[in-house]
Amino acid sequence: MVLTIVAILIVIRLAAQLWLNALNASVVRRHASEPPPAVAAIMDGATYSKAVAYTRAKLRFGSIEETWAALVLAAVIFSGALPALDTLFHAWAPRAAWSGACYLLAVGLLLSLPGLPFDWWGQFRLEAKFGFNQSTLRLWAADKAKELALMLGIGFPLLWALLGLVRLTGGTWWLWGFGLLFGFQLLMMVLYPRIILPLFNKLTPLADGELRTRLLALADRTGFRAQTIEVMDGSKRSAHSNAFFTGFGRFRRIVLYDTLVAQLAPGELEAVLAHEIGHYRRGHIPKTLAVAAALQLGGFALVASLARGGWFNAAFGFPADDLAPTFLLFGLLGGLVTFWFSPVFNLVSRKHEYEADAFAREAVGGAGPLVGSLRKLAQKNLSNLTPHPLYSAFYYSHPTVAEREQALAGKD
Numbered sequence: 001m002v003l004t005i006v007a008i009l010i011v012i013r014l015a016a017q018l019w020l021n022a023l024n025a026s027v028v029r030r031h032a033s034e035p036p037p038a039v040a041a042i043m044d045g046a047t048y049s050k051a052v053a054y055t056r057a058k059l060r061f062g063s064i065e066e067t068w069a070a071l072v073l074a075a076v077i078f079s080g081a082l083p084a085l086d087t088l089f090h091a092w093a094p095r096a097a098w099s100g101a102c103y104l105l106a107v108g109l110l111l112s113l114p115g116l117p118f119d120w121w122g123q124f125r126l127e128a129k130f131g132f133n134q135s136t137l138r139l140w141a142a143d144k145a146k147e148l149a150l151m152l153g154i155g156f157p158l159l160w161a162l163l164g165l166v167r168l169t170g171g172t173w174w175l176w177g178f179g180l181l182f183g184f185q186l187l188m189m190v191l192y193p194r195i196i197l198p199l200f201n202k203l204t205p206l207a208d209g210e211l212r213t214r215l216l217a218l219a220d221r222t223g224f225r226a227q228t229i230e231v232m233d234g235s236k237r238s239a240h241s242n243a244f245f246t247g248f249g250r251f252r253r254i255v256l257y258d259t260l261v262a263q264l265a266p267g268e269l270e271a272v273l274a275h276e277i278g279h280y281r282r283g284h285i286p287k288t289l290a291v292a293a294a295l296q297l298g299g300f301a302l303v304a305s306l307a308r309g310g311w312f313n314a315a316f317g318f319p320a321d322d323l324a325p326t327f328l329l330f331g332l333l334g335g336l337v338t339f340w341f342s343p344v345f346n347l348v349s350r351k352h353e354y355e356a357d358a359f360a361r362e363a364v365g366g367a368g369p370l371v372g373s374l375r376k377l378a379q380k381n382l383s384n385l386t387p388h389p390l391y392s393a394f395y396y397s398h399p400t401v402a403e404r405e406q407a408l409a410g411k412d
Contacts, residue, residue, distance in 0.1 A: 002315035003078065006077060009336040010074055011070075013336050020391045020395075021066075025056060028387075035386065036402075042375050042378055042402065057130075058126065061121070083316065089106065098160050101156050104328055105155055108151070120140070133238065158180075163323060165180065174300040182296055182297075192246060193255065205231075218274055218363065226254045228254070230253060231255075231257075240257075241263055243257065244276065263376055267372075268373035282355045282356065284356070313325055313326055343394055349398070350399050354404070354407050357404055361408055367405075371408060374405070383401065
């Protein structure tokens, strides 16, 4: 019965994904030769045509990738390979925390292998075709090797500690486990830009000049204190651009992609940073952390409940009293359920984006600089400006440029 439900969930999620892709492709195709007036004002004809081709290519590629992912998931769930591998690992040390951690890492590594060809194709074929790829095969392979080293160096002790808590804390292990994992995530918000990010990218302080002066003045008048403003060499991998801040309190850092600095005028970059500061000033960061904590705590409680019942593990061929497979199955199958809640999460995210836009408008004295930056970024990134509403609901955490411009104009 459980396996039947899982099979149904895999099929209906894949069907929904393919249907949403088809809906989106139909809208993009319908507007390919004649964009809506609001969209025509954002992109010139040649750029819009290229954006349409890019969107359609990504949708085709996405449909193939999603189908493959569903087939791989079905294969690992129904083939019996997972319990066989579990038996092999636990033969070294039956039900030990360290062997369970090794098992989880090994499965994670093996499950990443079928996706590597798609990762390569997306980077060196699809992105390269539209002028975005700046990476090399050597850099791509080095990134994968570093990711593997981090998974082993950080993931193993973390999983070992998590599974070890079961014996130390008994029935309340899931509360302690939540505390361990969420505390680690908070710690990484501080350590990531200092230790992890420099392994992949070079960060340099923003040079003195008009841009630095404007951004520091903006931070001062909005009450946003950051440890430093840094520029990241994102251009060595992609022509796409971004900006973010990481950390909290006195450890907060502002990071700008070098591509963003090259694409936008100082006033437009000021508006982009004002938008990011708006997330901070409107309390979006602690709200997001609180929601994430609540969901994570609920996830731990659910894993504990499934593990206590015994039936869940047994349905997939695992020993009833082994927690590592329960974590694994929860991680593999959770997306089959959370996918359907994506519109709710994205609705909240888009509300936050509108609020941050409104803050930026006030901080820089008008909507013009932010609108200019949004239009340039849409052009440079070949954004899809005419998504189907249902596709947007499931996949877009940000409103479209036209929607953001309309909201800004309504508040002028």
